[in-house]
Amino acid sequence: MKAADFLDLLEKKGFNFFTGVPCSYFTPLCNLLAVKETTFHIPAVREDIALGLACGAYLAGKLPVVYMQNSGIGYSLEAFASLPIIYRMPVLVLTSYRGPQDQDMEEHLVMGQHTEEILQSFKIKYSIFGKPCKETAVVEKAPDIQAIRQYLLKEELPYFLLVGKGALT
Amino acid sequence: MNRLQAIKIIIDNLVGDELIVNANGAISRESFFCKDRKENFYLLGSMGLPASVGLGIAVTRPERKVIILDGDGNVLMGFGNLALIGALKPQNLVHIVLDNQAYGTTGNQPTISSKIFLDRIALASGYRSSCCVETEVELPGRFSESLAQLGPHFIQVNVTREVIRKCNRIPYSAPQIKERFKNCLL
Numbered sequence: 229m230k231a232a233d234f235l236d237l238l239e240k241k242g243f244n245f246f247t248g249v250p251c252s253y254f255t256p257l258c259n260l261l262a263v264k265e266t267t268f269h270i271p272a273v274r275e276d277i278a279l280g281l282a283c284g285a286y287l288a289g290k291l292p293v294v295y296m297q298n299s300g301i302g303y304s305l306e307a308f309a310s311l312p313i314i315y316r317m318p319v320l321v322l323t324s325y326r327g328p329q330d331q332d333m334e335e336h337l338v339m340g341q342h343t344e345e346i347l348q349s350f351k352i353k354y355s356i357f358g359k360p361c362k363e364t365a366v367v368e369k370a371p372d373i374q375a376i377r378q379y380l381l382k383e384e385l386p387y388f389l390l391v392g393k394g395a396l397t
Numbered sequence: 398m399n400r401l402q403a404i405k406i407i408i409d410n411l412v413g414d415e416l417i418v419n420a421n422g423a424i425s426r427e428s429f430f431c432k433d434r435k436e437n438f439y440l441l442g443s444m445g446l447p448a449s450v451g452l453g454i455a456v457t458r459p460e461r462k463v464i465i466l467d468g469d470g471n472v473l474m475g476f477g478n479l480a481l482i483g484a485l486k487p488q489n490l491v492h493i494v495l496d497n498q499a500y501g502t503t504g505n506q507p508t509i510s511s512k513i514f515l516d517r518i519a520l521a522s523g524y525r526s527s528c529c530v531e532t533e534v535e536l537p538g539r540f541s542e543s544l545a546q547l548g549p550h551f552i553q554v555n556v557t558r559e560v561i562r563k564c565n566r567i568p569y570s571a572p573q574i575k576e577r578f579k580n581c582l583l
Contacts, residue, residue, distance in 0.1 A: 245453075245457065247453075268457075270456065270481075270485065272481065273477035273478075273480060273481055274477050276445065276446060276449075276475075277446065277449045277475060277477055277478060277481065278449075279446075279449075280443065280446035280448075280449025280450045280452075280453060280475075281449050281450075281452055281453035281456075282453060283449075283450055283453060284418075284449065284450040284451060284452060284453020284454040284455075284457070285453040285454070285456070285457045286453075287438065287450070287453070287454055287575065287578055287579050287582065288453065288454045288457035288458045288582050289457065289458070289582060289583070290457055306442075306443075307443055307446060309442075310440075310441065310442030310443045311440075311442075311443050311446070311450075314441070314442075314571040314572075315571040315572060315574065315575040316571070316572045316575065317575065
């Protein structure tokens with residue numbers, strides 16, 4: 229899917245605050261966010277800080293999106309536990325699903341193997357967008373942003389979209 | 398001055414409906430004890446993130462004054478926040494750090510803030526003003542000045558570790574804290 233179409237889709241569905249830390253899987257999206265003046269975007273310095281910004285923006289009336297590499301889940305898990313999960317704040321988290329598709333990159337292997345388990349153990353709802361990462365994984369061709377939005381607003385909890393390599397071009 | 402006295406001075410010198418993000422632990426509890434306000438957001442945990450939440454509010458609602466009531470331990474843990482605030486320069490933000498050089502809530506274990514200059518770091522990061530307040534006499538003036546002028550401002554308030562009164566936990570649930578705060582921003 230074209231990053232521009234994906235961003236349009238998110239904005240049409242009311243997502244209006246973007247923050248995060250880049251991943252090479254998100255290069256087309258990050259490049260767009262960097263230049264698109266009509267989009268509210270703050271490049272953050274850490275993933276937990278990005279989540280704090282997003283939660284502040286939500287309190288002030290925005291519907292936020294946080295983007296990060298799955299390595300950032302490690303940095304921000306406690307922030308998820310102590311902010312949006314207990315206060316109940318909707319945050320869409322775009323996370324690159326590094327690891328399974330980066331077999332030659334050791335640094336992504338451990339987090340990649342456990343990304344879904346971590347989300348499951350925190351009872352965080354997620355879906356996968358892009359190439360299959362595990363044989364058992366459910367793969368969506370294009371994410372149903374409307375359904376995700378409904379979930380976020382109804383449950384007031386974070387939702388993760390795990391984005392595979394090449395899903396956004 | 399001790400921390401509770403500093404918080405009381407700040408609350409007594411508010412102009413009106415300023416939004417306050419209160420750091421987790423003793424700062425939230427003492428702020429609640431001094432004066433509970435619907436414009437107060439209390440962090441129950443999220444060590445290191447009061448400034449992130451405050452910054453997210455400030456950039457979203459530039460017409461509202463936002464005060465971050467932070468501690469030295471929190472600032473040290475979320476050090477990147479200083480850089481981000483300095484880079485974005487939200488004019489409506491006042492960042493107050495109650496510096497007791499200790500992790501007060503967990504039993505006053507020392508932090509490293511006695512060995513560094515937080516106010517100078519804030520200034521080097523790009524805050525529009527930064528100062529270090531030592532006495533009760535200076536604090537009201539410095540605070541009121543910061544509220545009146547374009548920020549972001551950094552006010553390091555040196556406080557003692559003395560606890561004159563142990564304040565209770567916030568009696569609201571996290572969703573209750575959120576709802577009330579969110580409603581005053583509608």
